[in-house]
C-alpha cells in the first residue's frame with residue numbers, strides 16, 4: 001500500500017467529512033423526524049427506507065434491503081402498585097420482551113443480582129428487585145438477561161429492574177435475545193427502586209402488584225446493504241444498527257454511529273476505483289432485541305463472510321467520549337497498533353482473545369461475525385458503557401451529541417477501513433471451521449448458556465396463556 005495514496009486519501013476525506021452539513025442533517029432527520037425507530041414501529045420502516053434511499057443517492061452499488069423475521073414485541077401499559085404496608089401507585093414501564101401478566105407478591109431485594117442472591121428462600125412466586133449495577137463479587141459482566149433468567153429459574157413471579165443513574169428514569173433493555181420472556185419484567189428509576197428497597201428493609205412483608213399488557217408476535221425487519229466496489233472478492237464490512245429503544249430518540253445509541261457510517265458511505269464512492277477490497281455497508285435492523293439483523297446477515301452470507309477481512313462496528317461511536325479500538329476474534333492488535341502510528345493517532349487498542357464470547361460481547365452487532373471467526377473492531381470508549389449517563393434512558397436525545405464527535409468517528413473508521421481494504425497481504429489467520437466449532441462448544445458449556453437452556457426447557461412446560 002502506498003503511503004502517499006493513503007495520505008492524500010486522508011486529506012480528501014477530512015475535507016469532505018469536516019466541511020459537509022450532510023452528517024448533521026441526517027442525524028436530525030433520523031432522531032427528530034423519525035424518533036426511536038424501535039423494532040416493529042412505522043418509524044423503523046421509515047428509517048429503513050430513508051437509509052436505502054441515502055445509499056442509492058450516494059452512488060453505492062448493490063443497494064438493497066434484506067428481509068428477516070424475528071420475535072417482536074409491542075409495548076402495552078404497565079402498572080406497579082404497592083399494596084402493603086401502604087398503598088401507592090408508582091411509575092414504571094414494561095421491559096422489551098416482557099409477556100403480559102398480573103402478579104401480586106412480596107418484594108425480594110436481590111441487590112445487584114449476584115448469582116448467589118437468587119438462592120433467596122422467599123423468591124418463589126414473589127417479585128425480584130434487581131439493579132442494573134454489576135455485582136462487585138463478580139469479575140465478569142452479568143447482563144440483565146442473565147439476572148432475569150435466574151429470577152425465572154428461581155421461581156420468581158415478576159422482575160423489577162432498577163436504573164442506576166439519578167434523574168434519568170428507568171434504564172431499558174431487552175429481557176431476551178430474540179426470545180420472549182416468561183414472567184412480567186418492568187423497569188423503574190433509581191429513585192423508585194431505592195424507595196422500594198427502603199420499604200422492604202423496614203417491612204419484611206412489603207408487597208406489590210404488577211400488571212403488564214404487552215403483546216408478542218412474529219414480525220419482519222430489514223438489513224440495508226450497499227457496496228463500494230473494490231477490484232477483488234475480498235470485503236471490509238462497516239456496520240451499525242438503526243433501531244433504537246422506544247424511551248427516547250436513540251441519539252447516542254445507535255444514531256451517533258449510524259450517521260458516521262452513512263457519512264463514510266457518502267464519501268467513499270467519490271474515491272472509488274482506488275479500492276482493492278469492496279467496502280460493504282450493513283445497516284442492521286433489530287439490534288436492541290438481540291442482534292437479530294446481524295445474525296440474519298451472517299447466516300445468509302456464508303461466502304461473503306469467508307471473504308470478509310474485518311467487520312467495523314460503529315455503534316454509538318459518535319457520542320461524547322474517547323474512542324478506542326476494541327478488537328475481537330483473531331488477534332489484530334499488532335496490525336492496528338502499526339496503523340495507528342501511520343495515522344498519527346494515539347489510540348487505546350485492546351483485544352479480547354480469550355473466550356469466543358462472553359455475555360457482554362453478545363450485546364453488539366459484531367458478535368455474530370466474530371463467532372464465525374471474522375476479526376472485528378468495535379470503535380468505542382475503552383472505559384465502556386457503564387459510564388454512559390444516558391444509555392438506554394429517556395434522555396438519549398439529540399442535544400447530548402456533538403457533530404464533531406460523529407465526524408471524528410467517521411474520519412477514523414474511514415481511514416482504518418481504507419487501509420485494511422487496500423492491504424496487499426492481510427496478515428490475519430482465520431480459525432478453521434473445526435476450531436470455531438470447538439470454541440463454540442466450550443462456550444456452550446458455560447454458565448450463561450446453561451441458564452438460557454434451562455429457561456428454554458421451562459418454556460416448553462410453561463402454561464399457555
Ligand SMILES: [Zn+2]
Nearest residue numbers: 253254315316
Ligand atoms: Zn446500539
